[in-house]
Amino acid sequence: xxxxxxxxxxxxxxxxxxxGHADFAFGLVSAVDLITGRGSVLLPIQVKGxxxxxxxxxxxxxxxxxxxxxxFTDLQAGSCTMAARRVxxxxxxxxLVAGANLPMLLDFALSSDPDSAAAATQxxxxxxxxxxxxxxxx
Amino acid sequence: MTIVxxxxxDRLIHGQVVVGWGQPLDVxxxxxxxxxxxxxxxxxxxxxMGVPPEMEVRFHSVADAARLLDGYxxxxxxxxxxxxxxxxxxxxVEAGGVRDVNVGGIHHRAGRTQHLRYVFLTPEEQxxxxxxxxDGAVVTAxxxxxxxxxxxxxxxxxxxxx
Numbered sequence: 318x319x320x321x322x323x324x325x326x327x328x329x330x331x332x333x334x335x336x337g338h339a340d341f342a343f344g345l346v347s348a349v350d351l352i353t354g355r356g357s358v359l360l361p362i363q364v365k366g367x368x369x370x371x372x373x374x375x376x377x378x379x380x381x382x383x384x385x386x387x388x389f390t391d392l393q394a395g396s397c398t399m400a401a402r403r404v405x406x407x408x409x410x411x412x413l414v415a416g417a418n419l420p421m422l423l424d425f426a427l428s429s430d431p432d433s434a435a436a437a438t439q440x441x442x443x444x445x446x447x448x449x450x451x452x453x454x455x
Numbered sequence: 456m457t458i459v460x461x462x463x464x465d466r467l468i469h470g471q472v473v474v475g476w477g478q479p480l481d482v483x484x485x486x487x488x489x490x491x492x493x494x495x496x497x498x499x500x501x502x503x504m505g506v507p508p509e510m511e512v513r514f515h516s517v518a519d520a521a522r523l524l525d526g527y528x529x530x531x532x533x534x535x536x537x538x539x540x541x542x543x544x545x546x547x548v549e550a551g552g553v554r555d556v557n558v559g560g561i562h563h564r565a566g567r568t569q570h571l572r573y574v575f576l577t578p579e580e581q582x583x584x585x586x587x588x589x590d591g592a593v594v595t596a597x598x599x600x601x602x603x604x605x606x607x608x609x610x611x612x613x614x615x616x617x
Contacts (some may be wrong), residue, residue, distance in 0.1 A: 338470055366563050366569075366572065366573070367562055367563060368465045368466065368561075368562035368564055369466045370561075392474070393504065393505055394468060394472075394505035394506060395468055396466040399466070399467075399468075399469065399501060399505065402501055403501075442545075
């Protein structure tokens with residue numbers, strides 16, 4: 318990630334968690350970083366081999382340690398989405414966006430809106446609108 | 456069609472079940488058997504949110520499921536029976552007529568050892584699977600349709616580093 322170097326560098330400000338199947342999170346976050354240099358606002362979560370309860374605990378711990386209150390997940394039916402909904406319910410706060418894609422995360426990473434929930438909502442719209450089909454059946 | 460899969464998966468409804476198995480097998484309903492989920496409207500709504508509109512989800516306690524599974528087997532559509540643990544599936548083998556058991560996902564937890572990338576078992580859970588087989592069930596491990604179904608003996612003999 319593109320972060321300041323040196324012993325005095327401030328830790329990155331994580332504004333959101335990204336979680337999903339296999340290497341989804343690390344792949345997308347690395348792409349965001351390559352394109353914008355701001356991948357460090359997103360914290361990728363690796364859940365391989367974890368049961369649902371452990372995913373839930375990992376998301377909770379990551380939110381607590383990072384301060385992030387937004388979670389992006391890949392699949393509405395995914396175990397990360399299920400776990401995230403339980404975490405947000407327990408916390409009584411936070412925003413979950415299921416169905417994340419690269420345009421969505423780019424928009425979020427580049428957002429200057431200090432309200433992370435509002436930035437996530439705006440990013441979700443951008444991600445939804447960024448899907449297009451070319452060619453094929455008219 | 457009928458029940459095409461009796462699956463043990465501690466994540467219950469998730470991507471592998473809905474997309475990985477659901478799409479190629481044209482699954483139209485899931486019977487989720489879990490006493491706690493059967494008692495919770497919030498949990499049921501959570502799982503319903505995860506399936507496409509054309510896929511029905513039924514929630515049952517273990518006792519109700521054991522009684523109702525024969526009816527689901529005569530359904531003209533393809534369906535999946537889903538439990539979150541071995542003990543629940545064992546009761547369906549004993550009292551619900553289940554004869555084929557798919558170990559689809561039992562993930563890491565303290566006290567479990569890794570057998571496959573997606574199967575971690577305690578010694579007690581290993582014994583429970585042996586009992587299922589002794590009761591006449593064909594037990595295999597397979598996370599997705601494209602993977603090989605691993606027979607129980609091979610599953611229990613396999614150890615992988617976490």
